[in-house]
Amino acid sequence: MKKLIFLTVLLFQYYPIVFIQAQNKQYLSSLAAEAELSLEKGIAFMQSLAIEGGYVYHYSLDAKEKWGEGQTDDRTVEVQPPGTPAVGMSFLRAWRITKNKKFLSAAEDAANALILGQNESGGWDHKIYFDRPTGKRVSFDDNQTQSAISFLMSLDQEIDKPSLTQAIEKALDMMLESQLDNGGWPHQYPWQGNYHDYATFNDNGINDCIRVMIEADTYYREKKFAESLQKAGRFLMISQLPPPQPGWAQQYNEYLQPAWARSFEPPAVDPSASLNNINSLIELFLHTGREELLEPVPDAIRWLKTSRLPNGKWGRFLELGTNKPLYYDRGRIRVDSLQLLSLERRTGYAYEVNLKEALEAVELRFLHISNPEIVGPKVDQTGKLIELAENVRKIIKNQDKMGRWIVHQDRFRKEVPGKIWDGEYRTEDRISSALFNHNVGVLCAFLEAYKDLRAVH
Template identity: 65%
Template sequence: MSLSKAIAFYHSIAIEGGYVYHYSLDLKEKWGEGKTDDFTIEVQAPGTPAVGESFLRAFKVTGKQEYLNAAKDAAYALIKGQNELGGWEHKIYFNRPLGTMVSFDDNQTQGAISFLMALDQEIDDTKLDSSIAKALEMMVRSQLDHGGWPHRYPEQHNYHDFATFNDQGINDCIRVMLEASKYYDDTAFEQSLHKAGRFLILSQLPPPQPGWAQQYNAYLQPAWARSFEPPSVCPQVTLHNINTLLDLFEFSNERIYLEPIHDALRWLRESQLPNGKWGRFLEIGTNKPLYYDRDRIRVNSLEELSLERRTGYGYEIDIANNLMSTKSRFDRVFHSALTTSEDDQVGSHAVDYLQLEEHVKEIIASLDQHGRWIASNDKFRAETPGERWNGQYRTEDRISSALFNKNIATLCQFLESNKN
């Protein structure tokens, strides 16, 4: 009942089948990356592809046709906004001509393709088939000669042309090609993955800093991106790349993908700051954290950055839990199995189920009479059009796509566990 009510409400606020990030309770104000309008949807998560994935997962768990219809509407919104190149930009503007650029930033194009391919496994639709074929042909065509993917496509004649790991750009491209290889019989996808895996191995920096940079130029050298993103070794990028190497090993069973990981994990452990976090950018040669403000102004600490940069960008990050889980995953893959008894597994699963059940009760109780989950006292940037953000915030109750996706995922997980 709660699942149906929540999905019916969210489907009712769609714009041409698509979604933005936040809505005011009266639906008069809408936000994506900043204020938006009634003719615009977001391609980046938690927008249209992510909401579509939520609908699709609910359909797969329950078999309810109305959930599939909602997922199809989200897919058609994306298809309508797919440009001639075969990809997407950050947003789709239904009252403007289609864009002429493909963005691989923040899982934008990649997330759209993943959702469309997942839906394609459930329905037979010629529009969907054509869109996916066009998108995957673009993925192969846009891959750089050395195996990476750029930040944007086609060439922009600036840093957007560089191979970009920032915000998991290349990692998400590899994920798309792994999914395509699973779903469709085309050797081009396997060849693309081989090129990408080779690039991952070649782009690892040498000891004593065997991690990866956020961006690489055509000579595989760490490169500047924006004025506050210097050439450097990046712990978070390194962690993501380790997981992608494990994905490639599990796909191919080629041990070459495991070889870079030991040294990278050791370097990550050694690079933790005294405050328990990791610098986003570590200087090549010294391993010291780098702090650059806008206009490439280097300062010595987080506190010396401008308010806008200090609060608007993660110069220091906590990757401790992700590092631990990645190390555990590597150990499982490398040593084939964990030494956990069956009884321990059963007990652990019982505890997990009880915790999940309590969480589900909270989610159901928090759904209001209209079928909305409200993000209470949501804090967000107070922006003035045409001006750089001054560090000020607004706080109010809003409808949140991220909260919707999270709660739908939990409800579906609960239903799946009951099935099993």
Template identity: 30%
Template sequence: MQMNRRALLSAAAATAVASATPALARTVQTAPPADRAAVIAAMKKATAFMTDKVAVGGGYVWQVLPDFSRRWGELEAKPTMIWVQPPGTATVGHLYLDAYHATGDEQFYNAAKAAADALVAGQHPRGGWNYCIDTAGEESLKDWYAKIGGNAWRLEEFQRYYGNATFDDAGTAEASQLLLRVYLEKRERKYRAPLDKAIQFVLDAQYPNGGWPQRFPFVENGGLHGHADYTPYITFNDDVAGENIEFLLYAHQALGSNDARLVDAIERGMDIYVKTQQPMPQPAWGLQHFPDTLKPAPARTIEPQAFATHTTATNIRSMIGFYKLTGDRKFLERLPQALDWLDQVKTPQNLIAPGRTHPTFILEGSNTPVYIHRKGSNIANGHYYADANPNNLIVHYGSFRNVDTAAIRREYEAAAAMDPAALIAASPLKARAGTLKLPKYFTLRDVSVWDMSSDARRERAPAPEAIAAVLSKLDGNGAWITPLTTTSNPYNGPSPQAVTGGEYQTTRVGDLWDVSPYNTDFPVDGISTAVFIKNMGDLIEALEA
């Protein structure tokens, strides 16, 4: 049930483009453009339902049943909990600010402030955020970790209470960006201190060599299942470093403070990509790296100490972006080596299938692929392991990836042909601080630092028929009710040591004691923040059309 904000917003934009493209057999649009007043009225009604009925202290989870008897973030949540991971509290807050920018209606600004206030209330004293917040307090959250997190077999990051904050899944980045936007909107002083604290958290957590850990501040004895604590390791997984660089660059430009610490942190954050690219003959990256040796490190038990092909591809693209930001060719110098390596470690011919161009994990020293399996039926009796057997793989974490090396190589070649001086002249990093504004919109599509001083709208607005459908599906209460295709087993007590009969190697969920989310063949209707964000984004685009 994990949601990725970039994937969510990219999907929303793609859906909008598809809906704007007439079918081949259709030559005449059947719906007139939506009335502006009707669109705004629907947005206000939907927002009132979310703020008055769905929100908890101004914050949100991901999914809620219509009677509010159950609610979920990445895992099932207590009634007092809200979620920080996208598309939770911060993402909904960004949507409200976008609606305010489209309409000027204070209802949306107040809703965005309420989301920001919920995040401030749950901000770690050092400045970052955990995956979730319990408005009933830390003891209630510890109880949730013991019962729900501690029995979620496949979600290792939730299996212990750390008491610190995380950069994982862009939660801290998303929340920090919302505080930045809310503060800049009207310069309300009460948001400056938590914003400064969020900035300081990113600066404090960074290693001198430029890398960021997954969690901070560090804790003692943080390991699980007999493994060392991986959370202090330099993390590229889920684009941790890239998200932090982006937030710092937004803050540098939008605040116009000329704070040399921000630029220094950005530059060191980019340099860690160069430093961690391994020497020939394996010029690649892992999900995480040891902060001292800079070699690939293990992470969760589903993530062995190995190179990661998808992370290598992501880092190549990031370094192309860093060249465009700086004009410094050091970011391009060894990328052909990494691309050649990706071509060397493609999926063996007998295992090739759609979406399986590369094995996910390649062992250091041998270029041998390894694949992820599990045994048992729950967290108490089960375990994950990696070996060379490509059969009977777990389905909730891909042992194969789809990496288009030809496309990345074209991107590299196009960047290599660019003039460094021209890049520097157009760079948001090199521009004088304060000369660029944040994008007008953050949730219509995936945005980046290159969208500063722009509207950041979708390539094409939804077709009138699509807008008419969104308006018609809003019910009398102001809810967009949608099938919830994921669910989870309710908490059933501590997981037993005895293995439950059945086959759980290739399922998303184990036995009845496993509370991990899974796709269900019997969806029930409910409320989804992802659907709310997508539909509101469609209506914003309709107003802009």
């Protein structure tokens, strides 16, 4: 009798678990189908906004107004993320997980826009003007040229197309040619005889170039890419400033000295750039196995941890020698605090940033790499999938019948051509490429996790 009672209790304890698992399985299967349908609707709508296969940042709901870096027209697209390469990469990721040929076709269209806009030097400026000559200027600012090359190389792994191959070869040749003798990359290329020629970490310039060369070396395994990475790693090491400020500046002149860029960007130690450089050193170590690349990291982390401002943030520019935050307005006008800057600069440039989570993440990453015997926390794949599912449900709910994801009451600067912004804003509903890329990323992450879970079970 006791045995029967025990078995009955055990059955009632176990049955809900099995029932819940079955429910979850059915729910996730249904949601995966909905996620694929949402991708198809969203990508189809996004394609309807394309200009020669390319994209800008924002669109009015009727698509009559378009914005990139400021208001733009019907014959111009953006290269800088979240523009054409980023949207193309979203299409490509969706293709890889679903094998829906419409998504691959959309990615090819985005690539064609970039190929059409590739300039004489082999790279891209921040915009493509389809009705103008492409020019020669290559911009490494804000992941512009780098994101274009990354996307084209990723697509090259999926299709065999001569025009794509030629564009990639031309771009990678330019990357090698533009790399400075010291191993860094300039802000822009060809050289102009001003700060654009300096080795520039600002806005991840060199870091994104390193990422591109790691990808090129991974995909194509040519000696020239490995040599480029060796030069880049050396530059990261020799450009680290000495104690007591073992970080990095935003830009360096030909004498490897921190240097002025724009009139509000002084020679200084930059915590954000320093954090990015730690990550680049780790990425280079993981790719090459060269342990000396990790040597600059501990001192840099210690310095970052002691350089926090009283408000909990980090200054973008810390004065050489004193470690005090610097605030420069346009015209190299120095003021004593963020509040004393002009409205245009105070609201249009990140003089103070919150690096807490990013610093904790890089410190943990370095700890695991330098101490491989330390086992990180086990990831609950099912729990992760359920969490993703909640976000997917919201994304599907927020998508309208046309396949649009709308940023409601989007607030943005009201620009007047030829005038400095006066503080006035516009507020209206808009379509956002950044929101599209984010939502496609979440949908794809869910489908990838669901696929992995099914493979395990």
